[in-house]
Structures are given as C-alpha cells and as structure tokens.
Amino acid sequence: MATLADVARRAGVSTATVSRIINNSPKPVGEALRERVLAAVAELQFVPNANAQQLARADRTAVGVVVHDVSDPYFAEITRGLQRVATEHGRLVIICNSYRDPERELAYVDLLHAHQTAAIVLAGSGYHDAPITARLDRKLRLYEDTGGRVAVIGRHQHAGDAIVPENEHGGWLAADALYRLGHTTIGVIAGPRHLTTTTDRLSGLRRAARDHGHRLTTRHIEYADFGRDGGMAATSTLLDRIPGLTAIAALNDSMAVGALACLRARGIDVPGRVSLIGFDDMPISVDVTPALSTVRLPLEEIGVRAMSLVLRSPATDGPQVEHAEATLVLRDSTAGPYSA
Amino acid sequence: MATLADVARRAGVSTATVSRIINNSPKPVGEALRERVLAAVAELQFVPNANAQQLARADRTAVGVVVHDVSDPYFAEITRGLQRVATEHGRLVIICNSYRDPERELAYVDLLHAHQTAAIVLAGSGYHDAPITARLDRKLRLYEDTGGRVAVIGRHQHAGDAIVPENEHGGWLAADALYRLGHTTIGVIAGPRHLTTTTDRLSGLRRAARDHGHRLTTRHIEYADFGRDGGMAATSTLLDRIPGLTAIAALNDSMAVGALACLRARGIDVPGRVSLIGFDDMPISVDVTPALSTVRLPLEEIGVRAMSLVLRSPATDGPQVEHAEATLVLRDSTAGPYSA
DNA sequence: ACGTGCCAGGAAAGCGCTTACCTCTGGAGG
DNA sequence: CCTCCAGAGGTAAGCGCTTTCCTGGCACGT
Numbered sequence: 001m002a003t004l005a006d007v008a009r010r011a012g013v014s015t016a017t018v019s020r021i022i023n024n025s026p027k028p029v030g031e032a033l034r035e036r037v038l039a040a041v042a043e044l045q046f047v048p049n050a051n052a053q054q055l056a057r058a059d060r061t062a063v064g065v066v067v068h069d070v071s072d073p074y075f076a077e078i079t080r081g082l083q084r085v086a087t088e089h090g091r092l093v094i095i096c097n098s099y100r101d102p103e104r105e106l107a108y109v110d111l112l113h114a115h116q117t118a119a120i121v122l123a124g125s126g127y128h129d130a131p132i133t134a135r136l137d138r139k140l141r142l143y144e145d146t147g148g149r150v151a152v153i154g155r156h157q158h159a160g161d162a163i164v165p166e167n168e169h170g171g172w173l174a175a176d177a178l179y180r181l182g183h184t185t186i187g188v189i190a191g192p193r194h195l196t197t198t199t200d201r202l203s204g205l206r207r208a209a210r211d212h213g214h215r216l217t218t219r220h221i222e223y224a225d226f227g228r229d230g231g232m233a234a235t236s237t238l239l240d241r242i243p244g245l246t247a248i249a250a251l252n253d254s255m256a257v258g259a260l261a262c263l264r265a266r267g268i269d270v271p272g273r274v275s276l277i278g279f280d281d282m283p284i285s286v287d288v289t290p291a292l293s294t295v296r297l298p299l300e301e302i303g304v305r306a307m308s309l310v311l312r313s314p315a316t317d318g319p320q321v322e323h324a325e326a327t328l329v330l331r332d333s334t335a336g337p338y339s340a
Numbered sequence: 341m342a343t344l345a346d347v348a349r350r351a352g353v354s355t356a357t358v359s360r361i362i363n364n365s366p367k368p369v370g371e372a373l374r375e376r377v378l379a380a381v382a383e384l385q386f387v388p389n390a391n392a393q394q395l396a397r398a399d400r401t402a403v404g405v406v407v408h409d410v411s412d413p414y415f416a417e418i419t420r421g422l423q424r425v426a427t428e429h430g431r432l433v434i435i436c437n438s439y440r441d442p443e444r445e446l447a448y449v450d451l452l453h454a455h456q457t458a459a460i461v462l463a464g465s466g467y468h469d470a471p472i473t474a475r476l477d478r479k480l481r482l483y484e485d486t487g488g489r490v491a492v493i494g495r496h497q498h499a500g501d502a503i504v505p506e507n508e509h510g511g512w513l514a515a516d517a518l519y520r521l522g523h524t525t526i527g528v529i530a531g532p533r534h535l536t537t538t539t540d541r542l543s544g545l546r547r548a549a550r551d552h553g554h555r556l557t558t559r560h561i562e563y564a565d566f567g568r569d570g571g572m573a574a575t576s577t578l579l580d581r582i583p584g585l586t587a588i589a590a591l592n593d594s595m596a597v598g599a600l601a602c603l604r605a606r607g608i609d610v611p612g613r614v615s616l617i618g619f620d621d622m623p624i625s626v627d628v629t630p631a632l633s634t635v636r637l638p639l640e641e642i643g644v645r646a647m648s649l650v651l652r653s654p655a656t657d658g659p660q661v662e663h664a665e666a667t668l669v670l671r672d673s674t675a676g677p678y679s680a
Numbered sequence: 681a682c683g684t685g686c687c688a689g690g691a692a693a694g695c696g697c698t699t700a701c702c703t704c705t706g707g708a709g710g
Numbered sequence: 711c712c713t714c715c716a717g718a719g720g721t722a723a724g725c726g727c728t729t730t731c732c733t734g735g736c737a738c739g740t
Contacts, residue, residue, distance in 0.1 A: 001486045003696055014720045019698060027699090030718065045482050050454035051394040052696035055725045070423075070435070071416035080411040083437050092451060095410070095435040097423050111432060114390035142385050146341045228627070257627050264629075287568070287597050289604075289629030343726055354690045359728055367729095370688065392726035395695045684739080691732075702721075710713080 064112030081303020126155030170326030171204020191226035231258025290332035404452030421643020465537035466495030510666030511544020531566035571598025630672035
C-alpha cells in the first residue's frame with residue numbers, strides 16, 4: 001500500500017508538495033515538480049487514504065441515509081431522489097437498511113455520526129414508542145450539535161429539517177373518493193400499528209367518515225406487514241369477516257398489490273365487485289391489472305427535497321419543515337359499488 | 341465535539357485507559373476506573389471518531405457495493421441479499437449507484453479503495469468496451485493487492501471471485517420454451533447492446549435457433565433501455581415491423597412489463613394473440629396480468645453468495661467462480677401461437 | 681528482609697494525511 | 711550594490727485514535 005510519503009520519496013520532494021499537487025491546492029507548484037510527482041503517483045499507483053484525509057482536514061463529505069429497506073419500491077424511489085442530488089453535489093451516499101428495527105436505526109445513527117458524515121437523512125415512518133423516539137431525538141440533536149445536518153422524512157418528532165408527506169390528508173382523499181363512488185363501508189388493510197405512517201393514514205380515513213356524518217364507515221381494519229404478502233393475508237381475513245364488502249383501502253401500494261392477488265385468486269372482479277385503492281403510487285402501480293387507483297406521493301421528489309435541504313448552506317435560517325402533497329389518482333381499480 | 345482526550349481528562353485517566361474501556365480490549369482494567377470512565381463518556385456524550393479509529397488500527401470493516409441502480413428491482417433484490425449477509429457479519433454496507441456510467445463505476449471503485457473498505461462487490465453487467473474493462477481490471481487488481489477483497493456479479497472479465505448468472509443458458513431456455521409452444525419467430529426486445537448481459541442472453545436465444553435447425557428465428561431484435569419504458573418502446577416498433585408476430589422475448593422483466601403495457605394499450609391479448617416471456621423473475625412479475633412467464637434468476641441468493649464469498653476468511657484458496665442457475669418459470673403470459 | 685513476578689495504568693510513538701509557518705531562492709526597485 | 715519581496719518548497723505540528731512498551735506497586739516466595 002503506497003502512501004503519500006512513498007510518493008514524496010520517489011519523486012524526491014516533500015510530502016507537502018505531493019499533497020498540494022494531488023489536491024490541487026491553491027498554492028502554486030512548479031511545473032517540473034508537478035510532473036515528477038504525477039509520474040511517481042502513477043508508478044506507485046497511489047490511492048490516498050480517505051480516512052487519513054478526513055482526519056486531517058476538518059471537512060465532512062459523505063452523507064448517510066437510513067431507510068427501512070431499499071429494496072422496497074417506496075424507499076427505492078425516495079433513495080433515487082436522494083442519490084441524484086447527492087451526486088450532483090459530488091457527495092458519496094452511505095445507505096443503511098434498518099429493516100424497521102428501531103434499535104438498528106439507532107445504531108446506524110451512531111455509526112454515521114462516528115464516521116463524520118456531513119448529514120444524516122432518516123427516511124421512513126416513525127414509531128409509536130416514546131423511549132425509542134426520545135433516544136433517537138437525543139442522538140440526532142447531539143449529532144447536530146457537532147455540526148451534522150439532519151433531515152427526516154415522514155416523521156414528526158424531530159426538531160430539525162423535515163419533509164412530511166400528507167399522510168392524514170391522503171387517507172382522507174382515499175376514503176372520500178370511495179364514498180363519492182357510492183361505497184359506504186370500507187375495509188382497511190393497514191400496516192403495523194406502531195408505525196406513525198399507519199396511524200396517520202388511518203386517521204385521515206376516519207376523518208372522512210366523520211365528515212360524511214358516518215354514512216361511511218372505516219371500522220373494519222386489518223393490520224399486517226407493510227408488504228405484498230401482508231396485504232394478501234389481510235385481504236383474505238377481511239373478505240371472510242365482512243360478507244358483501246365492496247371497497248378496500250390499502251395503506252400502501254405494496255399491500256394493494258397483495259390485495260389484488262388475493263382478490264384474483266378468489267375470482268372476485270376488481271372493480272366490478274370490489275373497489276380497491278392504494279397509497280403511494282409506486283412505479284409498478286400503473287402496470288398491474290387493473291391499474292391501481294391510489295393516493296400519489298411524489299416519492300422521488302421527496303428524496304430530492306430532503307437531500308437539498310440537508311445540503312443547503314447552513315446560512316439558511318432555522319429548521320425547515322416542508323410538506324409533500326398527496327394527490328388522488330383514480331385509475332381502473334375503483335368504481336361504483338355493485339348493487340346487489 | 342468531545343474527543344477521547346476530553347473523556348480521559350474528565351475521568352482523570354490516560355487516553356490509553358479510555359481507549360481500552362470503550363473497545364473493551366482484552367487488557368484488564370480496574371472496576372473503579374471503568375465506572376469513572378463510562379460516566380465521563382456518558383456525560384460528554386462521547387462518540388469515537390471512526391476515521392481516527394480506522395487510521396489507527398489497521399483493520400477494514402465496511403464493505404462497498406457498486407450497482408447500476410438500487411431502485412431497479414433487479415438490483416434491489418441482489419442488494420437485499422448482500423445486506424443481509426453483511427449485517428450478520430456486523431459490517432456496514434456502502435451502496436453506490438453507477439447509473440450504468442462506466443466512468444462513475446471506476447470513480448466509485450477508487451473511492452471505496454480510498455475509504456479502505458474491506459471488500460468491493462460490483463454488481464451488474466459488464467461493458468463491451470475494452471479500454472474501460474482494462475482500466476477497471478487494473479484498479480480492482482491494485483485494490484486486491486492492498487488486501488481488499490472483490491467479487492463481481494454478472495461479468496466475466498475480472499480474475500477475482502465471481503458469481504455468474506447463467507445468462508446464455510437462460511436465453512436458450514426462453515427461446516426453447518417458446519419454440520416448444522409452437523412459435524417459430526420470436527421478436528426480441530433487448531437492453532443496450534454494449535452490456536454483456538444483453539449479448540449473453542441474446543446468444544443463448546440464437547443458440548436455441550441453431551439447435552432447432554433454424555425452424556426458429558430470433559433475427560428480429562429491438563434494442564432499448566433496460567427498463568419499463570424501453571420495453572414499451574421496443575415492443576411498439578417490433579409490432580409495427582413484424583405483422584403477425586406471435587412471440588416476444590424480453591431480455592429482462594422490467595422490459596417485459598413495459599411490453600405488457602404496450603400490448604394492452606394496443607388491445608392485443610396476451611397470451612391469446614402474442615406470447616411474452618421475460619427474464620430475471622423480479623418479485624412483481626407474478627403480480628402483473630397475465631402473470632409473467634420468465635427465466636428465473638435467484639437474485640437475492642446471488643447477493644447472499646457474493647457477500648459470503650467476499651467475507652469468507654482469506655485462508656480459502658484462490659478466486660472462486662460460482663454459477664447462478666437460470667430456471668424456466670412458465671406462468672400465464674405464454675401459450676401456443678394463435679393459428680391464423 | 682529482599683528478590684521475583686505480575687498486574688494495573690501511563691507515556692509516547694505512530695497511522696497517513698493537511699496546512700500554518702518558515703526558509704531560501706532570485707529578481708525588481710532604489 | 712543592497713534591500714525587499716514574492717514565489718517555490720520544505721518542516722513539523724497536529725487530526726483523534728490504538729497499542730507497544732515501560733513503570734511503579736503489590737503480593738508472594740525464600
């Protein structure tokens with residue numbers, strides 16, 4: 001492993017000179033030396049030790065991202081936005097998967113802090129768990145005190161920058177859309193109840209029911225994992241419990257896809273017999289059959305905005321909270337109820 | 341930013357002692373001191389500087405992963421496998437997206453090298469571009485010389501560990517399946533021609549044609565981007581160019597989903613009028629309508645194996661090359677040709 | 681009583697860089 | 711001809727840790 005000193009020796013110059021050249025520092029260096037040094041760098045295949053550089057200069061460059069799971073399309077889209085902006089700024093992104101384990105999330109925050117990343121963006125639902133939330137908040141605040149920037153996506157708690165998707169409003173949109181189509185009872189397939197995303201979306205659904213004087217009911221809720229298989233299972237029990245159900249709201253599109261699979265397996269026509277609406281509008285949602293009606297969240301844009309927030313000059317005053325608009329997208333999986 | 345020295349001062353001990361305690365080194369430390377130090381650590385909210393640690397000890401812990409794009413389901417699945425194993429070994433994973441830009445790929449290899457990662461795994465197709473390939477190979481070899489481990493997924497060139505998916509065989513399987521169903525001319529929608537994955541899969545297709553004495557033809561190839569929209573566009577031109585086409589082979593499932601969208605838009609029944617087969621078997625493929633027939637690659641397993649290879653004790657002798665088996669999965673998008 | 685080991689703890693030498701500061705040119709200006 | 715200064719390069723002090731080696735006590739053996 002060649003070091004700076006090796007290069008310096010080989011070129012017959014001091015390490016300072018080599019350092020200046022490879023970082024092309026503002027300090028002028030003669031052309032002759034520069035060439036000698038560059039030649040030595042090439043011969044020795046010198047690759048500077050980034051850890052030593054980080055330690056020596058004070059600056060922080062990489063940025064850390066903690067998501068629940070990159071392979072989930074929801075996070076994949078957000079991450080794509082994050083990455084794009086980071087790359088434009090010449091920043092390396094370190095992606096960490098917490099797999100929805102709060103402890104692992106905490107551990108990753110420590111880790112990114114320890115690695116002196118310039119910023120941490122935390123994407124994904126918060127937890128209904130006060131001790132965890134408090135610990136996380138403390139860690140984040142400490143990190144900020146040492147000069148780190150933080151942005152959270154989709155959680156309320158933290159004091160720093162935040163992008164908050166309109167989950168509650170989105171829930172309202174979904175229920176309202178179904179009601180307008182003539183449905184009066186909605187079966188809900190929800191994610192884990194300890195996630196704030198779940199409860200936020202649910203409360204939007206419920207508010208819609210209240211707004212319509214309870215001619216609409218959203219009482220039937222089935223909780224499962226936020227994923228295709230969870231959606232499939234939840235749909236199955238929902239169907240068994242509520243004969244004649246005409247509408248299902250899934251709290252995310254992955255679950256909706258699972259619901260579709262269940263419905264198809266049972267030979268229940270969508271939207272002929274049952275209407276289905278999802279949430280998020282992930283890329284694939286337009287390609288399933290029937291194309292999924294859903295509440296759209298600008299996923300990639302959310303990523304872009306979060307990264308921009310965290311990379312903006314610190315001059316900007318105070319923590320920013322931006323909202324990401326939820327919009328209704330009606331495609332082919334929703335229709336008026338089948339009149340029995 | 342509290343440092344080790346701060347903690348030592350606060351606890352009234354030497355930095356050596358603090359270091360021993362926080363790393364719980366084998367060297368024994370008295371109980372009284374240990375408590376004092378731990379208290380100081382807590383009060384000062386000390387978080388060790390990982391860069392300094394890396395520099396001081398010789399070991400490397402993180403591992404780097406370079407993929408074309410994590411938000412692509414193909415890579416998302418592989419990454420999931422990689423992550424799982426890394427996590428089991430307590431390793432941090434740094435994920436880098438090259439967005440299929442060879443230069444960026446090279447830059448990332450340098451970057452990961454510079455950051456002293458323990459290993460680099462390069463996932464995704466290689467390029468038909470000798471200079472690039474040579475440069476990459478040189479960098480990788482240099483990295484290995486300095487003690488780094490490398491594994492590549494899905495490319496032949498490099499000398500180190502490799503997982504090679506049976507792309508050629510998979511192509512053969514796809515074409516052969518279609519032939520057995522009675523199709524004699526296959527329209528192919530392919531990814532970029534400079535990717536080895538594209539050409540490998542294509543040559544499998546062609547071999548199948550030869551094997552069947554050219555009663556089968558795979559001459560009609562449309563190149564586009566490896567993605568949903570690329571697949572859609574390619575299918576469109578294919579359909580225009582070859583009237584009466586009864587079978588389409590897409591070189592990956594994303595393209596196949598795009599093909600499905602195009603076919604649906606044109607009102608062409610699948611598999612009634614046109615049969616469609618994909619490649620990869622990404623998770624969503626079972627949920628589109630009709631469920632996609634495809635050539636399955638054990639994506640997550642590939643990730644698992646690659647990471648295991650790279651994390652195995654160096655004692656193991658020589659570079660390993662493992663194959664990932666391609667298997668035919670016939671679902672609902674393929675059938676016998678419609679006899680005109 | 682004195683040596684002999686052992687053990688807890690500290691001193692200090694790095695790890696591979698960056699950079700503030702110093703030194704030594706040589707040429708311009710008087 | 712001397713002074714002064716700018717430019718080119720080097721010296722060395724860190725950055726925040728880890729770890730080797732050393733020291734000073736202490737309990738033990740004789």
